[in-house]
Amino acid sequence: MATKQTQQEMEEHLGQVPSWMEHLAEPASDHSWGIFRDLGLGETNLxxxxxxxxxxxxxxxxxxxxxxxxxxxxxxxxxxxxxxxxxxxxxxxxxxxxxxxxxxxxxxxxxxxxxxxxxxxxxxxxxxxxxxx
Known part of the structure; x- marks a missing residue:
């Protein structure tokens, strides 16, 4: 599961920590959220x-x-x-x-x-x- 800090970020952006995040391997959970956050939700060229x-x-x-x-x-x-x-x-x-x-x-x-x-x-x-x- 993601770290407490990452869980807080998810709650701020999504209103909750999606249950499917529990299925991400521990070393990848924070990183996976970062990719989703930065590319999907962040300011980019698109x-x-x-x-x-x-x-x-x-x-x-x-x-x-x-x-x-x-x-x-x-x-x-x-x-x-x-x-x-x-x-x-x-x-x-x-x-x-x-x-x-x-x-x-x-x-x-x-x-x-x-x-x-x-x-x-x-x-x-x-x-x-x-x-x-």
Missing amino acids: SKREKALVEVSAAAAMQCPYCTYFHKEEARLAEVSEDELEETINLAGVTRYFSTILHGNEVDHDEFVAETDEIVEYIEEQEAPTADD
Whole structure:
């Protein structure tokens, strides 16, 4: 279980010490809370809204009902709409789908990178302002 100081921090941030924290091995419990606190709750380059969308996507792709529930609720607190949640989860599914195809068919990574770079270059050219703009 986490140290008393860590338990107090959890209570300050979450209103309680989640029971699942008891399942973390002793040397990792304080550190695990620190990662959760610093990345998930702390000030970072991503907004709370952006973090919630990333976390919901990852949870859905991993098919973790615990994480999916937690991060959907977190997203709702960050004022993510139900339509946005649905789209986020659909995007996670699409990414997982194509990842399965790429990995299962053992697509050559170097060729994939080269093609992606060409696609990005093409799109940038298409979106670049013209002299007429």
